[in-house]
Amino acid sequence: MKNSLNKGVHYLLLVVLMASALYVFVYYMLASEILELRTLPTNFLIAVVVYIFAQIIKRYLQKKMPWYNWLYYLGLLAVVIPLPLFSVQGSWVFSLTRWGSLFLLIPPLIEFLILIKSKPVKNQ
Numbered sequence: 001m002k003n004s005l006n007k008g009v010h011y012l013l014l015v016v017l018m019a020s021a022l023y024v025f026v027y028y029m030l031a032s033e034i035l036e037l038r039t040l041p042t043n044f045l046i047a048v049v050v051y052i053f054a055q056i057i058k059r060y061l062q063k064k065m066p067w068y069n070w071l072y073y074l075g076l077l078a079v080v081i082p083l084p085l086f087s088v089q090g091s092w093v094f095s096l097t098r099w100g101s102l103f104l105l106i107p108p109l110i111e112f113l114i115l116i117k118s119k120p121v122k123n124q
Helices: 002-030 034-038 042-061 067-080 091-117
Strands: none
Touching (some): 002 042, 034 091
């Protein structure tokens, strides 16, 4: 029973992580002004905080952290880097945020695929 509950919570956390990451990625893809990268809306910030909390909960529930779970730090860097760069202009900032935000989506997507491909645990 505990294993199936753990797996259900794990799936729920992965769905929350993927939804939050997709929101961040779509926001950056739709951003066309540099001001949109520096003045982030409340919904965006909530999505980032929810993502971080879901990662913390997942880390608490898992016994070991796979290598790909560390990639989300690169995504968080992509969210934070444009904020202090007030005088910077150019398309490289958009590229950094767009491609960097994909690193928020990669770890839960990999883990979701691994969970789907894993064998179901038989009741004993």
